[in-house]
Amino acid sequence: MKLYEYLAKEEFRKFGIPVPPGRVAASPEDAAAAAREVGRPVAIKSQVLAGGRGKAGGIRFADTPEAAEAEARALLGTELHGHAIDRLLVEEKLRIDRELYLGVTVDGAARTPLVITSVRGGVNIEEVPEKELVKRHVDPTWGLQPYACRQVVRRLGLGGPVGRQVADILGRLYQVFRSRDAELAEINPLVVSGDRVIAADARLNVDDEAAYRHKDLPRVEEGTELERRVREIGLSYVELDGDIAVMANGAGITMATLDIIQAYGGRPANFLDAGGGASVEPMAQAVEVLVSTRPKAILINIFGGITRCDDVANALVQVRQRVGIPMPLVVRLVGTNEAQGVEILRREGITAYRSMDEAAARVVELAKGAA
Amino acid sequence: MAILVDEKTRVVVQGITGHQGAFHARQMLDYGTRVVAGVTPGKGGEEVHGVPVYETVEEAVEKHGANASAIFVPAPFARDAAFEAIDAGLRVVVIITEHIPVHDAMQVMAFGRSRGATIVGPNTFGVISPGKSKLGIMPNPIYRPGPVGIVARSGTLSYEIAANLSGAGLGQSTVVGMGGDRVVGLGFVDVLKQLERDEETRAVVLVGEIGGTAEEEAAEFIKGMTKPVVAYLAGKSAPPGKRMGHAGAIIERGRGTFESKVKALTAGGARVAGFPWEVPDLVREALGQAAG
Known part of the structure; x- marks a missing residue:
């Protein structure tokens, strides 16, 4: 978790590291008040989790509280490198030797x-x-x-x-x-x-x-809304810019699955690691998130160790019943309880693949066909 | 031969009364691992699958001569468990637990180093010497005894590759999971050194991924190895700055890229597979050349 500058400075101050006098402000009026408290020329710094704030115009300077208010008005509500600016750190402008x-x-x-x-x-x-x-x-x-x-x-x-x-x-x-x-x-x-x-x-x-x-530290949430939603389920998710949604189990095999899709000319939409030993419900919730992103096709790639193939199959059946899976679905399923998993899917009219190679080739073909 | 663990390894399972610990203790016993004791503070005197449970690792060592541990205790207690195992003089400590704070991991590694203990993990699937013993959570049926040593950062990806190798008639001497965290004990070079010395091992498969510099360091060592090395790396398509599941799997500030690792490994003399299913053919080719 990355802390905003003003939170990091609060921590530094507690440990006796000198930081410029100042405080955080969330409105132009408050920024003016903060500048008045400092009583000297101030720096007005956008509180976003992005580097290069100065170059991008996210740090301004003001000699008077009135000027500070105007600069704050110009910054608040805008975006910096895609991050909304809703708080400013107003602190003493330092003479730099x-x-x-x-x-x-x-x-x-x-x-x-x-x-x-x-x-x-x-x-x-x-x-x-x-x-x-x-x-x-x-x-x-x-x-x-x-x-x-x-x-x-x-x-x-x-x-x-x-x-x-x-x-x-x-x-x-x-x-x-x-x-x-x-x-x-x-x-x-x-x-x-x-x-x-x-x-x-x-x-x-x-x-x-x-x-x-560190329960006393405020939570600073990172990532897109979708990434946070899947993280709340307890799984690892990264949003990518393609159109083939992917779920696999294990970080390495999930990365490899994305690589293979790309090598076959497809574009992965996400990284979703269902982890080792995830049970039916979290997996079903994760697949629902994938469906909600409206990809052109979905690939599920499971090498079941602690993850059981029948659990994966049941998760998919649940998603079908609850929200439906309107896009093409390709499933590769091997490992623990493979026969049961394959049978559950067969009854649903889904033929599971045994090889990762064929499954990846097929999902790319389907995504292209849907284009 | 094999490395790290074999049929003589006497294992204590820390956290044996928990859900994960009990399940995998059963799997390990089924595989033939000599699980001699379990440890769970507060549960001393109980039994799990007929294995006696003790309050302390020290007691398991005194009564059963345990010399290795598999740790399944929850992350907040894992540092204590690892310190206890190292302090009790265990030779090999395999930390399966995931989500251990990185500062805890650094302290465990420093203590392990001072005592000369071998730490595997954390966040690893463990170590298996097929047909002999396993300390970990890997599926039992996919391995066969044989001449290929595997060292991997990732569990399921290594299962995929081990299963491919077994299917092609290429068994394994020892398979070591290093763990996916930023700070882990045993590294690629440590394992490669041991596999190079191991008489049973005739070829090595390295399963790596983006992030960090472990593969680049391995590449340097591979230059001086007599045994052939085949590598497969995951994360070619990963965007920079995104953590791909593993804490360590992130391209930061232009470092830890797929290209840098492939380049280093190729220069080091490893054969780098483009797809996981190409690994068996490359191993066979390498073994053929090594024999000829």
Whole structure:
């Protein structure tokens, strides 16, 4: 779960990381009030989960509360990279002497947290050459000790009061990362303004699997409405731009199914992993979602291990009875309780395929025929 | 031979009294796995399928000489269960549980490393040495003993490929599921090293997918292997920035792409199959060449 900047900054503030004074506002009048509270020129920042807000015009500046109100009026209700802008962060506009980068992330290859820092902040960190990054793996048992932060700061070539502040902030950033089960905690840019060092932006992505440990955090919903609906059923769904709807069981085989459809000249409409061992009802609900998207054809590809073929067949029968399946349906069914599953479908007039190859070829043919 | 598990492996099932644990303990017993004990805190003294249940892993080790574990406990308790298994000195710890927080996984891996334990998973279908033993949730009927080692990130896709191989008369030495999470214990290179040493294994099938750099690292190792490697990768059609089911299956910032992995594996000397059903022919071809 990605947190909005203002929520991430609230967290950072709790952990003692300096952030600019300001607050979130949802109306032009409120933005003016927030600017008045700050009492200085302000930045007005769209709160959307998209990068490159500045370039896209989602960040404005105002010297007076009246100007802040006008800028807020111009932003609220519009869209940025497809995300509706309904909240703004109004905070002190910083005088920028220098922009740094601090981040803590999970390194899957090393199986440990990884600190990434650079004196080239304020730009997309992926575009900063490797030699200008200072990185350090962290043993999760001991965490990021103060000496390690000082080491990083020295390698960055920073010293004096600024260096000391950066080291302190890095230690606190690791604390946020650790305490909040984050996949990413990032300050970009960390601004040096005179003798102050302040987090001008904040990103905090919290591991969804650890959400149960962070019930005090507000839920930030991502993805399309359809993706959320299927996620509520407890299955994994990604919307794609094609016209052949797909359900398979297991992430790998679902991806492979999409690949094969594409290789045969078809266009998959979605990724839907029914998972291992899903029972009849969630599968039926998921297929209903597929039907509701009005694809040209549907492919169900099941290699039953813990998933039982008869459960899959019964789910399909239920969907037929409840809402109907008006588009062509191709089913590939092998594995646990295969004979029962195939028989249930035969009684419904559906011939199940045994091979993934033939089923994929057939669904592409049917989708093209329906065009 | 085979790697990681065989007919001598003495298994404790952690979470054996739960729905999943009980079901798969039954399947493992049916397959011939020596399930010597179960552990569920609060249920010590009970029996599941005739297997004694204990309060602690330590007791299962003392009384039955357990040396490996299959963990089925729910995610919020899985870190504790894994620490307990490692602390009790178990050699192989297979974490079947999915949805484990990534910070928990990192701590488990650090502890496992400090104790020299082999951790498989989390979010894995487990490990099977066909005809000998299995620790996991894979379907029993699809495997045959034979010369092909399989290492995979994904369960069902590896079932598909194992079934294809068995159907073509190509049995398997050991099949290892690494798990679909971002942080897992055993990686491709660890498994490849062991398969390269294993006398029974004559060819290796690697089943990978988009995301991360595990396949690229494997490709480097494959360059120095004497045994042929056939690879199949899923996710060619996946759009960047979307998490395709597995936490680790995401193309981020231009990294972890299908093309990069195919390129690396091909350069490493692996034969990369375009479709899953092409794997058996490529294996046969590779074995023929290796023999000739």
